[in-house]
Amino acid sequence: MTVSEPPLLTVEGLTTTVSVQGRQAHALDDVSFQVRKGECVAIVGESGSGKSMTALAIMGLLPEPQVRATAGSIRFDGTDLLTLNQEQMRAFRGDRISMIFQEPMTSLNPVFTIGHQISEPLIYHKGLGRKAARKKAAQLLAQVQVADAEHRLSLYPHQFSGGMRQRAMIATGLACDPELMIADEPTTALDVTIQAQILEILRDLARGRGMGLILITHSLGVVARYADTVIVMYAGRVVESGPVAEVFGRPKHPYTRGLMACVPTMDGDLESALVPIDGQPSGVFDRPSGCAFHPRCPLAFDRCWAETPPLEEFRPGHHKACWADE
Amino acid sequence: MSDATGDPQRPLVSVRDLKVQFAVAGGRQVVRAVDGVSFDIHRGETLSLVGESGSGKTTVGQALLGVVPIAEGEMRIGDVSLPARTAADRRRLRRSAQMIFQDPYSSLNPRMRVGDIIAEPLRANGIGATRGERQKRVAELLGLVGLPADAADLLPHEFSGGQRQRIGIARAIATEPDFIICDEPVSALDVSIQAQIVNLLGGLQKRLHLTYLFIAHDLAVVRYVSSRIAVMYLGKIVEIGTRDEVIRNPSHPYTQALLAAVPGIDPAREATRQGVMLGGEIPSPINPPSGCAFHPRCPLAEARCSREVPRPHRLSATHQAACHLLADASEPSKG
Numbered sequence: 001m002t003v004s005e006p007p008l009l010t011v012e013g014l015t016t017t018v019s020v021q022g023r024q025a026h027a028l029d030d031v032s033f034q035v036r037k038g039e040c041v042a043i044v045g046e047s048g049s050g051k052s053m054t055a056l057a058i059m060g061l062l063p064e065p066q067v068r069a070t071a072g073s074i075r076f077d078g079t080d081l082l083t084l085n086q087e088q089m090r091a092f093r094g095d096r097i098s099m100i101f102q103e104p105m106t107s108l109n110p111v112f113t114i115g116h117q118i119s120e121p122l123i124y125h126k127g128l129g130r131k132a133a134r135k136k137a138a139q140l141l142a143q144v145q146v147a148d149a150e151h152r153l154s155l156y157p158h159q160f161s162g163g164m165r166q167r168a169m170i171a172t173g174l175a176c177d178p179e180l181m182i183a184d185e186p187t188t189a190l191d192v193t194i195q196a197q198i199l200e201i202l203r204d205l206a207r208g209r210g211m212g213l214i215l216i217t218h219s220l221g222v223v224a225r226y227a228d229t230v231i232v233m234y235a236g237r238v239v240e241s242g243p244v245a246e247v248f249g250r251p252k253h254p255y256t257r258g259l260m261a262c263v264p265t266m267d268g269d270l271e272s273a274l275v276p277i278d279g280q281p282s283g284v285f286d287r288p289s290g291c292a293f294h295p296r297c298p299l300a301f302d303r304c305w306a307e308t309p310p311l312e313e314f315r316p317g318h319h320k321a322c323w324a325d326e
Numbered sequence: 327m328s329d330a331t332g333d334p335q336r337p338l339v340s341v342r343d344l345k346v347q348f349a350v351a352g353g354r355q356v357v358r359a360v361d362g363v364s365f366d367i368h369r370g371e372t373l374s375l376v377g378e379s380g381s382g383k384t385t386v387g388q389a390l391l392g393v394v395p396i397a398e399g400e401m402r403i404g405d406v407s408l409p410a411r412t413a414a415d416r417r418r419l420r421r422s423a424q425m426i427f428q429d430p431y432s433s434l435n436p437r438m439r440v441g442d443i444i445a446e447p448l449r450a451n452g453i454g455a456t457r458g459e460r461q462k463r464v465a466e467l468l469g470l471v472g473l474p475a476d477a478a479d480l481l482p483h484e485f486s487g488g489q490r491q492r493i494g495i496a497r498a499i500a501t502e503p504d505f506i507i508c509d510e511p512v513s514a515l516d517v518s519i520q521a522q523i524v525n526l527l528g529g530l531q532k533r534l535h536l537t538y539l540f541i542a543h544d545l546a547v548v549r550y551v552s553s554r555i556a557v558m559y560l561g562k563i564v565e566i567g568t569r570d571e572v573i574r575n576p577s578h579p580y581t582q583a584l585l586a587a588v589p590g591i592d593p594a595r596e597a598t599r600q601g602v603m604l605g606g607e608i609p610s611p612i613n614p615p616s617g618c619a620f621h622p623r624c625p626l627a628e629a630r631c632s633r634e635v636p637r638p639h640r641l642s643a644t645h646q647a648a649c650h651l652l653a654d655a656s657e658p659s660k661g
Contacts, residue, residue, distance in 0.1 A: 046516040047487075145605075162379070163607045191378035191543060193604040196587040200603065218517055221546070221589030225596040245593045262521035264546040266573070266588050267595075273528070274521035274550065280486045281516065 007034035008212040009180055013072035014057060018284055020066065025284045027053055027067060029236045032311065033229075035180065035212040040203055042215045042227035042244070044259075046281050050236040051216045055182045057082075058214075059099050060089035076180065095125040098173035102185035104165035108157040114141070114168045115153030121175045140171040144201055163194035170201065180212040181205075187222070199226045220263050224248055232256050235282055235292035238311050242318035252320040254297045291323065299324040337366035338505055338537045339390070344399035346385050350612060357611045359385040361561035362399075369504070372531065372538040374548040376584070377558035380608045383541050386558075387507045390539070391425060403505055421451050424498040428510035430490035434482040440493055441478030444468070447500045467496040470533075471526060488519035495526065499534060509541045524550055545588045549573055554644070557581045560611055560619040563638075567645030577647040579624050580604075618650065626651055 014031040017024055028050045035041045043051040056062050057069055060081060074081040076097065081089065093099075098121075101107040108117060118140055119133035128136065134153060141149035144167040157165055166186060173181055183202060187195035199215075203226050206213040215227055223230050223244060230247050232240040232255065240253040251257045258277040268274075279296040282288060288295050294304040303323045311321040346360040360382045367373045375383040388394045390401060392409050401408040403423050410416040424447075427433035434443055444467055445460045447453075454460035465475040471492040482490055491511065498506055508527065512520040524547060530536060542548050548555060549569065556566040557580065565578040576582045583604035589596060606623040609615055615622050621631040630650055639652040 046518060161607050191608070192545070192587045193378065193583060194607060196589075196603055197605070219589070220517070220591045221596075224591045224593045225589035225599070245597075248591060248593050259517060260591060263517055263591060264520070264524065264544070264550045266546050266549060266585070266590050267592065270550065273525055276521035276525060277518040280488060280519070 005037060007036050008077065009035040009058070009214075010075045011054070011058070011072070012075070014054070014069065014074060015071035016053060016057060016062060016067055017070040018067050020285075023285055025287065026070075027236050027284050028057065029308075030311075031072070031233075031236075031238055033231050033238065033241060035214060037179070037210040037212055038207050039229060040206050040213040040215055040227045041229045041231065042217055042223040043231045043233060044217055044220065044223055045233035046218060048235070048281050048283060049233040051233050052184055053236075054233075055099065055184050055214065055216055058180075058182060059093055059097065060084065060086070061093075061099075091125075094121045094178075095176045096178055097180045097182070098176070098178040099182040099184065100166075100169045100173045100186050102188050104162070104169045104189075105157065107169060108165060108172075110157055113154055113156055114160065118153070118168065118172050118175055121172065125176045136175070137171070140174055141168065143174070143205075144168075144170050145197065146171075163190055163198070166190060166194075166198055167201075170198070174205065177209070178211060180214070182214045182216070184216045185218070186215075188218070195222075202226075220248070220259060221265070232259075235287055236284070237292065237308075237321060238319070239293065239322070240318075240320045241311070242315075246315070246318050250315075250318075252314070252318070253293075253322050254299050254324065255293050258296075258298075291321070297324075335368065338369045338404060339367035339539070340400075340402045341365050341386070341390070342400045344386065344389060344401060345397040346382070346389050346394055347397040348394075355612050358561050358614070359611060360389065363558070363561070363563050365556055365563065365566060367505075367537055367539060368553075369537055370531070370535055371553035372540050372551050374540040374542060374552040374555045375558055376542060376545060376548050376555060378543065378608050380560070380611060381558040382561040382611070383543075383558050384509060387425070387509055387539060387541050390507060391423065392419075417451070420447075421501045422503050423505045423507070424501065424503040426491075426494055426498045426506060426508045426511045429514050430487055430494055431482075431514075433494055434490055436482055438481075439478065440468075440480055440482065440485075443482070443493060444478070444496045444500055447497060451501050453501060463500070464496075467500055470499065470530065471496045472522075486519075487515050488522055491515060491519075491523050492526065495523075495530070499530060499536075502534070503536070505537045505539070507539045507541065510543070511540075512547060513542065513544060520547065527551065545573075545585060557584065560608065560614050562619065562648070564620065564649070565645075565647040567641070567647075571642065571645040575641075575645075577641055577645070577652055578620075578649050579626050579651075580620050581647070583623075583625075618648070 012032045014028055016028040018027045045051045058074055069082050115137050118137035122128045122133040138149045146167050187198050227244050230244045231238055234255050240256045261275040277296055290305040290307050291309050294300040309321045309323045311319050313319050342364045344360050344363045348357045350357055377383045389396055406415045406419050410419050441464050444464045448460050464478050468477055473492050512523050540551055552569045554568050555572040556563045559580050565581045576585050617632040617634050618636050621627040636648045636650045638646040638648045640646055
C-alpha cells in the first residue's frame with residue numbers, strides 16, 4: 001500500500017434515505033472513507049449499523065425506490081458511481097468492482113454448474129469464448145485452493161461444501177481481475193478453520209494484485225488479524241476510523257471501547273466478567289437524537305442528545321465522532 | 327464443583343459410548359453422526375462441546391433430549407436413564423432438563439404473548455394451580471432474566487434479538503430444571519448483546535445451581551463460560567479436559583489448529599502470529615477417513631494414523647486426548 005497514490009475509492013458524505021409507508025429516515029448518514037490499492041479496509045458494526053448498505057450503495061445495488069442515495073459521492077477512479085445509470089453501472093459491476101456475499105448458497109445459481117458461473121463474467125465483460133473462459137475458470141478455482149479444480153467445474157453448487165462454495169464465489173468475484181472487491185461477511189456462515197483459510201486467500205490476493213478490499217464483518221478478531229484500516233459504524237454513521245493498530249490500540253469512541261470490552265477473546269482476563277454495552281442498537285426509524293449512541297453511552301452529557309458530533313481527525317489518520325473528550 | 331473422576335458425588339449427566347446414526351440415500355448409506363461419545367457433567371458445572379459443523383455436537387444435545395433415536399450407548403440425566411421408558415420418567419425429565427436455542431426468532435411462537443410462552447412449561451408440568459399463581463411466577467422469571475414485568479403482555483416481535491433470547495431463557499428455567507442444554511445461545515446475537523447473555527447465563531447458573539451443556543463453535547465464548555471443554559471431530563471427542571487444560575495446553579493437533587484459527591483482537595499480536603493453518607475441510611461423515619478421522623488434515627500424521635483408530639490417552643486425571651503421537655510420548659513400546 002502506497003500512501004502517495006490517489007485513493008482507489010473515495011466515499012464522501014454518503015447518505016441514503018429509506019422511505020417506508022410515508023415515513024423517511026437516513027439509513028446511512030454522512031459516511032466518508034477511502035480505500036487504496038492493496039489495502040484491506042474493514043467495516044465493523046452490528047446489525048442495522050449500515051455496513052452492508054454501504055456496500056450495496058457502492059455496487060449500485062440499493063433496493064430503489066425504498067432506499068435511495070440522497071447525498072454525497074462515491075468516486076472510483078475519477079467517476080462518481082452515484083451519477084451512473086444502471087446500464088453504465090453494469091460495466092463496472094462484476095468487472096472492475098466485484099462483491100461476494102455471506103451466504104454462497106443463495107448467491108450461486110443452483111441450476112448452473114460452478115464452471116458456468118465463474119465463466120459468465122469472463123464471457124460478459126471480457127468477451128472470452130466458452131473454452132477460454134472455462135480454462136481461466138479452472139485457474140481461478142485452483143487459485144482459491146479448490147483441489148481438482150478442472151473436474152469440479154462440472155459440479156453444481158449443492159455438490160460443494162459451504163467452504164468450497166465460498167471459494168467458488170471468490171473465484172467468480174476475481175474472474176475479471178477487479179480493482180476493488182467487497183466481501184460482505186464472507187466467512188460468517190463458515191467454521192473457524194475454514195474462515196482462516198478464506199480470509200488468508202482474500203488478504204493475499206489484495207496484497208498480491210494491489211486490489212482494494214472492503215471486508216464487512218462483525219468480528220473484531222477478523223479485523224485485528226486481516227485488515228489494515230478499520231471503520232467502526234453505529235446507527236448509520238462512522239463513529240471511529242483509522243489504522244487498525246491505532247484504533248484497536250487506542251480506541252477513542254465509547255462505542256469502540258465498549259465493543260472491545262464486551263467481546264469474549266482468547267487472551268482476555270477471565271477473572272473479570274465481560275462488560276456488556278447496556279441497551280440495544282436502535283432501528284432506522286427510532287434513532288435517538290444527537291449522537292445515536294448517547295442512550296447507551298457511559299460518557300453522555302447534554303450536548304450528546306442535542307447535536308450530532310462530526311467525524312474529526314484528532315490524530316494523524318485516526319478519526320472519531322464524539323463530543324466527550326476526557 | 328469438582329472435576330475429579332473419583333468424585334464421590336455422582337455426575338448429574340452421564341453419557342457412555344453414545345452412537346447416533348442416520349440412514350441416508352434411501353437407507354443405502356449410514357451417517358455416523360455421533361460415533362462413540364462418553365462424558366460426565368457434574369452438578370453446577372458447564373461442559374462445552376465444541377467443533378466445526380458436522381462434528382456431531384448438536385446431535386449429542388438432541389440425543390440427550392430424546393429428539394433423535396440412539397443407536398447404541400447409555401445416557402442418564404439425574405436418576406432417569408435415557409430414553410425414558412415410563413410416563414413418570416418422561417415427566418420428571420421434562421421438568422428437570424430444558425433447552426435454550428440458537429435462534430431467538432424461530433424458537434418463540436410469534437402468536438403467543440410472552441407471558442403465555444413462559445407459562446406454557448408451567449402449565450404442561452402442572453406447576454402453579456391457578457392462573458394467578460402462574461402469572462406471579464412469570465413475573466418472577468421475567469425479573470430473573472432482566473425483563474420488565476409488563477413484557478408478559480407483549481408479543482415476541484416487539485422485542486430485539488437479545489431480549490428474545492432472555493424470553494427463551496425465562497421459559498427454560500420456568501420449571502426449575504437442574505440441567506440446561508444451551509445450543510449456540512449467543513451466536514445469532516450482535517456482539518454487544520452476546521456479553522449480556524453470557525453474563526446472564528453465568529449469573530443464573532450460580533443463583534439457581536444450574537448445570538449446563540454448552541454447545542458452541544465460538545471458542546472465545548466457550549472460554550468464558552466453561553468449566554470443562556470437549557472438542558469433537560467427525561462424531562468423536564478428540565480431546566476433553568478442564569478449560570485451562572484444553573485452552574492452555576491443547577494436546578490434540580486438531581484442538582491446536584482450532585485455537586490457532588481464532589483471531590484475537592490485539593493487532594500487534596495478530597501481525598506476528600505464525601500459526602500453522604489447517605488446510606482442507608471436515609470430511610463427510612458418510613464415508614469418514616480410516617484410522618484417525620483427522621489424519622487427512624493433520625500436519626503431524628504418520629502412516630499408522632490412517633490405519634488405526636487412536637484411543638483416548640490420559641494426560642491427567644481430567645485431561646484426555648485421542649492421538650497416536652501422545653501415546654508414543656509416554657508409552658514408547660506400545661503397538
